[in-house]
C-alpha cells in the first residue's frame with residue numbers, strides 16, 4: 001500500500017465517522033456498554049479465581065492421630081497421608097504446638113489458665129492440590145489407619161467454587177453474546193455509510209478502483225469506532241473496578257475478600273480491551289461491506 | 296481494440312437483447328453506435344465494461360478477454376476505458392476539481408500526479424475557470440464536460456459515451472460531440488452511443504447501426520447500409 005493511499009483511507013475513515021455523528025456515537029456507546037459488562041464479569045471471575053488460589057494454598061484438612069500412637073506409628077500415618085491423591089503436602093503438628101496456637105487465638109483468660117497439652121491431640125495438617133476434590137480427599141484421609149478424627153470445612157470451599165464457576169460461565173456466555181451484539185451494531189453503522197456513499201462507490205468501480213481500495217476506508221471507520229470504544233470502556237472499567245474494590249474493603253462483612261488492585265492488572269486489561277475493540281470494529285466493518293462489494 | 300464475435304445476451308428475465316453481434320473497432324477510431332431505443336446499445340456498453348457477461352460469443356477489449364477475465368483484472372480493464380453517461384453521474388458534494396481528484400485517487404494516483412494532471416484535463420474540456428464550482432452551479436453542458444474530464448483523467452485509451460447528449464440542447468450537444476472528436480484526434484478511441492440522426496450526420500464518421508439486437512448497418516454516415 002502506498003503512503004498517500006494510507007493517508008487517504010484514514011482521512012476517509014475518520015470523515016465517515018463524522019458524517020454519521022449520531023449513529024457513530026450510539027454505536028460507540030453500545031460497544032462501550034458491552035465491553036464494560038464483559039470486563040466486569042471477567043474481572044469478578046478473575047478475582048474469584050485468585051481468592052480460590054489463596055484459599056487452596058491455605059486450606060487444610062486436619063487429621064487427628066489416634067490416642068496412644070507412639071512416634072514411629074505416627075510417622076507411618078504421615079507417610080500414608082502424603083501418598084494419597086490430591087495431597088500437596090502434609091505438616092505434622094504436635095499437641096504442644098496445637099496448644100500454643102490455640103493459646104494465642106483465645107482471649108478467654110480462664111480457658112488459657114487451665115490449658116493442658118493433654119487436652120490436645122497430635123495432628124496432621126493436610127494441604128490439597130484441588131479444592132474441588134476436598135470432599136473425596138477428606139474421606140480418604142479418614143480411612144487411613146491411625147487417623148482418629150478429621151476436621152474439614154467444606155462450606156467455605158464449596159461457596160468459593162460456586163462463585164468462581166458461576167462467574168466464569170456467566171462471563172464466558174456474556175462475552176460471546178455481547179461480542180455478537182457489538183459487531184452487529186458497528187456493522188449497521190458502517191452499512192449506513194456504505195449506503196450513503198453508494199454513488200461514490202459506483203464511480204470508484206467505474207473508473208477501476210479495486211475492491212480492496214474501496215473497502216479500506218470502511219475498515220478504518222470500523223477500526224476507529226472499535227478503538228474509541230475500547231479506550232472509553234477501559235477508563236470506565238477502571239472507575240467501576242476501583243469503586244467496587246473500595247466498597248468491598250469498606251464493608252465489614254466482606255473484609256476477608258482480597259480484591260486484586262487495578263494497578264496490578266491494568267496492562268492485560270488494557271490489552272484485552274484494545275484487542276476486543278479492534279476485533280469488534282474491523283469485524284463489524286467486514287460484515288457490513290462483504291455483501292456490498294460483490295459484483 | 297474492441298472485438299465482438301457472435302455475441303449474444305439473454306437477460307435473466309428472458310429478454311433477448313443481443314442476437315449475434317460481430318464488430319471490430321480499431322485503436323484510434325471514432326464510432327457512432329446508433330439504433331432505436333431497446334435495440335441493445337447500452338447492453339453492448341455494459342458488456343464492454345465488464346458489468347455483465349455475454350450469454351455466448353467472445354469479447355476482447357484492450358487485450359482483456361471478457362469471457363475469461365478474472366475479478367482481479369476487471370479494475371485494470373476499467374482503467375483502460377473512460378465511461379460517460381447521459382446523467383453525468385457527478386458527486387454533488389464535491390467540486391469539479393474534487394470530482395476529478397476522486398477518480399484519480401480511486402486508482403491510487405499520488406497527490407503530485409493529481410496536481411499536475413487535473414489542470415491539463417480541465418483546460419482540454421474548457422473548464423479551467425470552474426475548478427472550484429459545484430456541479431449544481433454548472434449548466435448541463437458544463438456538467439457533461441466535467442464527466443468527460445473525469446473519464447479522461449486517468450488517461451484511458453478508449454472513451455465510451457452512452458447518449459452523452461440526451462439531456463442537452465442541440466447547440467450544447469454539438470459542442471460535446473466536437474469535444475469528443477478533438478479527444479479522438481489526440482489518439483483516444485471513442486465510441487458514442489446516440490440516436491440523434493442530425494447530429495451524427497454533421498460528422499463524417501463511421502456509424503454502426505443496431506436494430507433488435509443485430510448489426511444492420513456499418514459505414515460512414517447514418518444512412519449507410
Ligand SMILES: Nc1ncnc2c1ncn2[C@@H]1O[C@H](COP(=O)(O)OP(=O)(O)O)[C@@H](O)[C@H]1O
Nearest residue numbers: 306308310312331332333334335336337338339
Ligand atoms: N437488466 C436488464 N434486465 C432485463 N432486460 C434488460 C435489462 N437491461 C436491458 N434490458 C432489455 O434489453 C433490451 C436492450 O436494452 P438496452 O441495451 O438498454 O437498449 P438501448 O440502450 O439500445 O435502448 C431491451 O429490451 C431492454 O428492455
Ligand SMILES: [Mg+2]
Nearest residue numbers: 336337338457
Ligand atoms: Mg440505452
